[in-house]
Amino acid sequence: MSRTVRVAWLYPTDMSTYGDAGNVRAVVRRFAELGLSVVVDRCDPGTELRDDVDLLVGGGGQDSGQGKVHEDLLGRGPLLTELALDGVPMLMVCGLFQLFGHRTVTAAGEDLPGIGLLDVHTRAEPGRLVGTVRARSDRFGLLVGYENHSGRTVLGPAATPLARVEHGGGNNGHDGTEGAVVHHVVGTYLHGPVLPLNPALTDALVRQAVRRRYGNVPDRPDGPPAPGAPDPAVPGVSPWVERARAAALVRR
């Protein structure tokens, strides 16, 4: 009997500007490698967000995209907070990282309250932080990605940085922090997309989801391959991950 997990993709229409769909592909593939079946719910404004969701992924968008999802997100704030307290892993990149904080002030001066799940504040400033980022995390090793944001995010005392910047701007270009973590919720500015390039982070999110739902995580699939499992005739993604990371690591 195949185990199943449910992934919610937050705002795929308005908040997936920078290839963040790759993060959904990454978690789905990792679940499948561990022998789990995956259902992905696309959560655009007005659609249902199920309370039995196992993992949430959300991305970045333009200011106009943030404007479109903002009110809908505020309405879901209590449920998202409850899920986070219950240990549901979440990855929020760029724009949704900002809206998962207390508030964000856009380049146009609009003051958007967030859901306050992450203890961070964001304010847009002139000059975008654009380019390759390398950031060191105690838990996930060296993270690589590509940032592109005008928002400067500052962490409050209840948020832990995801990583320390070794190259690039990170949260604000000043304090050396990249991203923020609380419970199993990860916010980050890393595109690339971040999960295919950083399998340690992918694995941690996926394992937390499985552990929470089923109590243990299989080392390898037992029984027949789950629907959607990688084709065994294809070498798979792992041979390319290190090479792609190596290419990103030497970029300025």
Place this chain on the structure above:
Amino acid sequence: MTTDHPPAFCEPSPTSGSAHRRADRAAALVASVLGKGVRWGTRLLGGSGSTLPGLVVERLVPRAVPGLLAQLPRGVVLVTGTNGKTTTTMLLTALLRDQGLRVATNPTGSNFVRGVASALVDQADLTGRLRADVAVLELDEAHAARFVALVRPRCVVLLNVVRDQLDRFAETDGVADLLAGVARRATEAVVLNVDDPHLRPLAGSLPEQRVTTFGAAPSWRSSLPVDPTCATATGPSLPSLPALPALPTPAAPSVLPARPAPTSRPTVAVERCAPDGRVTFAVPGGLVEARWRLAGAHNALNAAAALAATHAVLGSAPDPRTLAATLAAARPAFGRGERFVVDGEPVEIVLVKNPCGFQAALGAHGGPGGATLVAVNDAYADSKDTSWLWDVDFSGLRDQAVHVSGSRADDVALRLAYDDVPVSCAVNDVPDAVRAFVDRNRHVPKRVFCTYTAMLEVRSALGATRRVEAAQPAAVHPVDGARLVEGVGR
């Protein structure tokens, strides 16, 4: 405001005898002599000479470009937008030439201001005079805004706004604002795509310019294959995750639900674009029907843009049969589906630079079977951020021999692996990869999808190392000293 019969462009612009104009003329003269000297020098030293003269001229003589263009009796047509600039510029140039106009243009896709300067210097004579009636110039979105501050075009053609090189342009909303500003600098006419949600609102908001529109005819809209990332007003993002059968079928549209229907019929409409190359356009003078060599629905829209601009420039409706003859004779532009004969076998080269363009190219050139090389560099001109590859669906390449190359070959391979596309060869060095690709894939159709700087390397490699045959001598493109040939036909 939309009119179907703009009376534009018939009158030559009045020439001014002011000191201002004389200074511009002097600058144009100096620039022509200097630029030609630099170009000859560059060629003697083995360079291609595509933008260096323009760079020199742009630095030394800031007024050279306005000076050269001020001479043109019918002014300047500026073509811009995310995708299709080079092809539309080429088609519009051909259409106007076949209507009897002398046209200056920048035909190599070198679409920064200095590329324009370079092309104009090359086409000017040693007295600093452009022997042309009109200039058709493509400029990238950022350089279009710079250009219109120097020179006000008589006509601006806006093709589309889709997610492109975000490390340079940031967000599509910003690009749309930029293009609106460019349109407002047009002295007479604006041609725009009413199927583009970013551009359509402009049709009603340009008080001073005559607006001519192009787009899909209602009967063709439903069959227009569209990458979903192109379809929404904010740009991107309905990747269909095809490699993952466990997913519920998302609302990934195969048609155009995200685009609200335009309120009125466009001035020029694509009526049909069949796989056998037959295309039909409704124009103010009737129907333009042709069988042509350009592949894909996106190129039909480019042709609609060129036809609409022709109408705007001429100010009258030319005989549809002469327009059709021009389209029938057209060949793919520089790196936009050009076909080269290498060791007796055709190789197609297709420039890709953003998710929409790549998806359209895979649809038009992918086809089942055959061999594919994907070459992605991350220089400034390519986009330093390769995230966009993740918004392209590559599953159509599963049954092909796929090679990858370029400075980000491994990112491409990783992306392909996620779509269960096996990669048979990954070589960073593009010339080496091209040699291996041609050698290992004999007697099958071959296509190369490449980013801009990778395309230059691919062309150079094919010309430098391979016996390239002239299938149709009329279509010889000189490239870096080699003679590459496109236009093998369908």
